[in-house]
Amino acid sequence: MWWFIPAMIATVAWGTADLFYKKGADPADKYSFLKTVILVGTIMGLHGIAVIFIQGIDYDPSYMIKYLPVSFFYVTSMAVGYAGLRFLELSVSSPVQNSSGAIVSVMTFLFLGQTMAKIQVFAIVLITIGVVMLGVFEQRLAEKEEVENKKMVDRKYKYGAIALLFPLMYAFLDSIGTFADAWFFDAYATVDEATLEMQANISYEFTWLLVAIVAFIYLVVIKKESFRPKDQVDRGLAAIFETLGQFFYVYAISSNAIVVAPMISAYSVVSIILSRIFLKEKLTRNQYSVIILIIIGIVLLSIE
Template sequence: MWFIFALLTTLSWGCADLFYKKGNTEGDKYSHLKTVIMVGLVMGIHGFFYMTVNNIDFSPKYLITYLPVSAMYILSMAIGYAGLRYIELSISSPIQNSSGAVTSILIFIFFTHTISVLEGLGIVIITVGITILAILEKNKAKEEEILSLEEDKRYRKSFLAIIFPILYCIIDGLGTFADAIYLDELSLISEEHALLAYEFTFLICGIIAFIYLKYKKESFNILREKDMGIAAIFETIGQFFYVFSISDKAIIAAPLIASYSIVSVILSRIVLKEKLTRQQYATVMLVMIGIALLGLAEGLAG
């Protein structure tokens, strides 16, 4: 069943990316915090519902036990939300989802696993692709300094814009590595308790973000945040299936789930009408090939 769960996670998170992008605009400097609030709210509601329906005995100690994992996931996501204000989803999603390579490397280093030729090739391709994208973004930023400012402000970027998805990639990769330790390698916490701990921690972060917005006297209306709400629903659905897939075959599921960037890129072209240069398209495809190789290698190994 882990494969079905991983596939459902892939589709859900690919759709979530689309609505994250639609909801986070450059004109709203607090859009990433509003997204945290919406995701925290939906996850909190799901957590209480899931706990009640399944009659799960949940102790607050699990929040502390799972906090290192929850903290890295939530931090990476908040950084990702902020980055979407400045960079196309077609670029950010493949970079962010390369975190599976980070996870595989860490699991290989610290546990008794080996990396095959396909895995090694995939990791190298992803690293090269991310480096090329960073260079292309830097060159494009220089060109935009010369061009007029008539372009859509949502798509004005600088070299710093690509730092957001790269940071997401690293921190999320560390989070998934920690998750593999907690759920698979050492079994420090059950899947259900890990899911609830993460969702309730996200709820707490959402409450803190809401209080901060009120302190800053920033208006926030849940009913007006439709895109963020839909993204939060897809995110929660993906998270639900993710926990159960990562707990069984972490080293295989991690890079497979990371391929949801393919769904994100397709949706960004169809719905958002994003357009990249030929070099960017080629490099994005290169990164996705690397991700696919990781998934293929782990699938064959499994």
């Protein structure tokens, strides 16, 4: 059971990364998500370089182009997720983002002709109902807050149900990335799987680094925005935990995918617990009920 330790580390690391993503999402700073992108890309890139030199990997740069369609959807989904955290509680955003597995199942059913077991259909229904009900509750809270605060200054639920578009878009883009990932490994099936995984992972991290460089040039050089290192502590910690989770996830999933997948896919539980402890987030009973519904759906879907 050596896989259990890296699986646990990945689960806790990604849940902790969510905590710091939220802490780094400044509602008053419309560029806060780009600052997070810069930190994540920098840490990812440094990790990729370290892997090459420490493990003596013979990296082929052409894989950056080959893996680019996959990297594009993964990177874009994460950037959208960072932007959404300015408008939503982490306890709401995280489980909705993790519903991407339901979208992948639907896509494989529609485009690849694969069948779905009854438990998969049930899980998708649970997730769909949960997301819709979250939108309803968010909108009700927004309307209630608007009545109570006519000036609409620094409103917690300013965008209501519309804010859910961010984690939903994350889930959609992430699911396309997963779909493209499967296509990539099928297209290059003649290459040794371990070698292909390493080339793909390093390419993904280097793509992140390039995106971080472009984001930095846009933010600091073009828009003349401040980017002081002392203000990026939370974002930097989020990037470190994100990379840590990615590192241990690769080892865990390759050894016992059928158990590891549902375990890690529910890391939003860690996010919710941490948000209650450190961010003092308090949701309504209805919100927690549908969030539990979504998490159950995610776990059932992953088990199958």
